[in-house]
Structure formats: C-alpha cells, structure tokens
Amino acid sequence: MKDVRVRFAPSPTGNLHIGGARTALFNWLFARHNNGKLILRVDDTDLERSTGDSMKAILDGLKWLGIDWDEGPLYQSKRLEMYKKYADELVIQGKAYYCFCTKEELDIMRSEAQKAGKPSMYTGKCRNLSPDEVKKYMDEGKKYVVRLKVPKEGKTVVHDIIRGDVEFDNSTFDDFIIMKSDNMPTYNFATVIDDYDMEISHIIRGEEHLSNTPKQILIYEALGFEKPEFAHVSMILAPDRSKLSKRHGATSVQEFRDLGYLPEAIINYITLLGWVPSDGEEVFTTEKSVREFTLDRVSKNPAIYDTKKLTWLNGIYIRDCDIDRLTKEVIPFLISKGLIGDEYDYDYIRKIVSAVREREKTLSEIADAMSYYFKDDFLYDEKGVKKYFEKDGVENILREAIKALKAVDDFNLIETENAYRDLIERLNIKSGDLFHPTRLAISGRTFGPGLFDIMELLGKEKTVERIEKAIKYIESIKQK
C-alpha cells in the first residue's frame, strides 16, 4: 500500500458535531493504524457561512477529544488561485467551458424541464460556443461560470472500500459547475484539486457525500489525476431511525463537554458508531482501536445514535478515572454551580469526589451529588420525609444520636460508627431506624456514600447542627 495520507476537511459553519467528530476519528484511527498522516483541511470557500468562531470551536473540539493532526490546518480560501488555474486549463483542453447563461435563462430551462416531467438539468447551451462568441461575451463583461463537460453516456463507478462498487449513470449528471461566477471553486472541484495536491491516499467521509463522489471522479478523470481510494461511512440515525436533529438532544462535542462527559468516553462511543473490535467488546482503549482499525470492518449499516449508551460508558470511565484528574475535571462544575468559589480546599474536594463518584455518570452529576457538602440549606427528599421523618419517635432517636456523636472525640469513620452501633444496642432499635433518618438529616437524600464517610467529611459540628435542624423540622411537620 502506498503511504497513507488522509484528511479531515470540515466546513467551518458550526460546531463539531458527532458525525464530524466520527469522520475525524475514523481518519485519525486509520492514519495511526497505518503509520500515516492526517491532514486537517478547512473547507472555507463559502465565505458567507464560514466563521472564525466555528473554526475555533472545531479545533478546540478535536484537541479536547485528543484527535491530533500532522499537517494543517490548510485553508482552501488561501488557495483560490490554484483552483482557477486548473479550471482555466480544463477550458483550454476543451474539457470544461465558460457558461454565460443568466439566472433567468436557467430558470426557464428548469421550468421547461419540469413541464416535460424531466429532472432539472443544465441543457448544455454554452457547451459549444465559438471562441469568438466567448471573447465577445467576455469583452461585454458578462458574468460566467465554468462547467465540466460530462460524458453523456457510460457509467461512473465508485469503488468503495466499505460499500463495494456503486454505479452511477452519467446521463443523470448535467455539465455541473466547477467555478462559480465569483471565481470561487465549487465544493467538488476544490476537493479534488486539494485531495490531489495534498497527495491524499484514502478519502474517508460520511455517506451523505457518496452522491458527490462520481462527480469528483469525473473531475479526476478530466484532470488526468490518479484517484484515491474511497470509503463512505454510514449515516448516523436517531434511535427511531429518523434523521438526527436537535430534538434528539445534545449532538455537538461542545455540548457533551459542558454536560460533563469525558473525552475518552466520547471517543469510545463514536468509535462504536460503525466499528467494534474483533472480540466484540464495547469498552476499549484507543490503543486497542488504533491497533485493530481497518476500513473493511467498518459497518455498512446505519449507526444508531444512543446517548444512553454514551452515558453508560461515561459512568465506566468516571469510575476508572484517576482521582486527581477526576477532581480537576469536577472543580469547574462545582464553580459554575456556585458550590465553591475560586479558592477552595482541594484535598477536601478530592475526598468528596472519591466518596460520591461510584454512582454518578457525568461530571455534572458528581458536582450535584456533592452539593450538600457545601450548602446547608438543602431540601429533604420528599419520599424520605414520609418514610423516615414522619415515623413515631424518630426525633427522640435523633436526640440520642446527637448526644452520642457529641461524645465522640476523634470524629472519624470508625469512631462515629462505633458510637452509632453502641446506641443501637442500647436503644434496642434496628440500625435502619437510626441510619436512614440520619442520612436524610445530614444530606437531604436517601442514598449516597457510606453514612460514616459523610459524617467524617462534614465533621462533628456540621453533622450535629444538621441533625438538630432536622429535629426542628420533624417537630414542625408533626405539629401540623
């Protein structure tokens, strides 16, 4: 196989979405597996829709995911002269032509085709203009585009590594535009020139581009360029098999970052949108996917986008994450939720993260699960109140609990537990009669980390204060 050179070529007209991220990732995996190069090219010839903000968002998204590139970013908007040069050359060779048809003329062609029940195609009106006519129109300053002379007969076959041969009848194409009247290349033309110029060996992109590929092949043939290999990765559909859209929840990498997903979970998840390792395991490292990634094992079937699976994976990566890294990832969420300020006790936060992480699936959920360590004014879980606080005699048990806890000198996990065990024996109650209301009193919740872990982290003063406050609350509801 010749040197592998692939490219990711985003149009900077929005955020990095799941589909784009997957295209970037599959190119990256393929490059890394083959010791090849990934080139980042920016398809920014649509000057009106391309923005610097979008470019920044895409680059940030790639970097955050850990998708690095070897060359670029190369901007199409800086290569305009080259496209023009090639277009002019095609005209000189008689493989393309200047077309001076006005919008009105094209509208007439379209409506006539419609009337005849035919697909609306350019009729080839300017295909055979004489050099004199061309000169005359140019001298008059008439606007023109450049169109490729497409063969009227025969077929164009896309040899696709994933899909096999896909045939297109040339009769379904008209003489399509390669240069617009503002001297900008069309997507198909600029892509071919760049892919050739950048010596791209394999074009890996979404299935939505499959219908562009025969046109690009016709351009390769007109220019006499050697063609690269093609691989079109399947569509990503919503769980109900409809087209993926905003109503299916977050779809951009940025949104997932803001919701508290880890990049490695997203990478694992989007790899699964079309590929699985040979052992069929769904949780794997990037080292493994790089080692095993080949295009012939990429699925032909549409991938189904399922955020539940992503969230499940994220939970796994959170549980396995190094505690210091996880703490650092959680801190911005604590700050943005107003739970801590810019100055904080790192070690304390680290301990809490370690206590709560087990049950949580996103960084944001971890931060929420930590809220009662930083806030005293939490609400009590309603069901918990009914079950534990409304029970007869619970306030007396909690009063005894306060006494017992106040007597603990070294307020740690073991000593607090000992104090509680003694109390249970002395009062001859079930452990739940003491544990459940205490948990609700000090955290507002009915579940969470070990009760004595919470006590140790809160410290004696806070623990006692919160139980006192709960007793008052219980008394107030019982008076009603």
Ligand code: GLU
């Ligand atoms: N700029 C195009 C896109 O974002 C690139 C398509 C291609 O890879 O050729 O869809």
